Amino acid sequence: xxxVTQLGSHVSVSEGALxxxxxxxxxxxxxxxxxxxxxxxxxxxxxxxxxxxATLVKGINGFExxxxxxxxxxxxxxxxxxxxxxxxYFCAVSEGTGFQKLVFGTGTRLLVxx
Amino acid sequence: xxxxxxxxKHLVMGMTNKKSLKCEQHMGHRAMYWYKQKAKKPxxxxxxxxxxxxxxxxxxxxxxxxxxPNSSLLNxxxxxxxxxxxxxxxxxxxxxxxxxxxxxxFGPGTRLTVL
Numbered sequence: 001x002x003x004v005t006q007l008g009s010h011v012s013v014s015e016g017a018l019x020x021x022x023x024x025x026x027x028x029x030x031x032x033x034x035x036x037x038x039x040x041x042x043x044x045x046x047x048x049x050x051x052x053x054a055t056l057v058k059g060i061n062g063f064e065x066x067x068x069x070x071x072x073x074x075x076x077x078x079x080x081x082x083x084x085x086x087x088x089y090f091c092a093v094s095e096g097t098g099f100q101k102l103v104f105g106t107g108t109r110l111l112v113x114x
Numbered sequence: 115x116x117x118x119x120x121x122x123k124h125l126v127m128g129m130t131n132k133k134s135l136k137c138e139q140h141m142g143h144r145a146m147y148w149y150k151q152k153a154k155k156p157x158x159x160x161x162x163x164x165x166x167x168x169x170x171x172x173x174x175x176x177x178x179x180x181x182x183p184n185s186s187l188l189n190x191x192x193x194x195x196x197x198x199x200x201x202x203x204x205x206x207x208x209x210x211x212x213x214x215x216x217x218x219x220f221g222p223g224t225r226l227t228v229l
Contacts, residue, residue, distance in 0.1 A: 032215045034217065036220075041222075041223075041225070042222050042223070043118070043120075043204055043206075043220035043221050043222045043223050044157070044204070044206075044220040045220070046217045046218075046219075049215070049217055051215040052215075090156055090157075094215065100145065100162075100208060100216060100218075101159055101162070101170065102157075102159065102218060104156035104157055105156065106155070106156055107154075107155075107156055
């Protein structure tokens, strides 16, 4: 079964600093990988996804992630944090056979201080 | 329209009540999902409907009963719930359930409290 590990339940950065949220996956087949963001009391919004092709994926709100097969990683980055980026971030992997089932990591709460 | 709507936003019910959650999308998606999310946890898949047929039931207790009347609507009927069922219930949809690369669009959720 596929799985996702997100290192760090909380990450704190200052406004303007680099954001790095870590995600490692386990999969026996080429994975489809997703990053979702959840603001308080809201649903999940897709930031970006990797399916095939270019390993550097650009998403919304200035976020990007790089798929590294050799490291089984899909870390999320943003060059300069904004206060509005404070939220919960979930990395997810999609099982590639049968019906789509998203398997989520445990989430990382991003805190941004002025 | 790229929105998934859910009603109600909040629901408080007793353990003997019967209530329903409603989810609607008008994106022409043929797969719809119910997730349960406890506080400070990731969403957990409950059900998947594909082309209006129940395709996946993740061993959910029978006090949760899903229904897909048409391709735009998804209901979750609740009966005899327990306090531990209190959670945020999220609905999602995607173009087609068998394509694992499709993104899922999530609604804002219904915050359920069982007394």
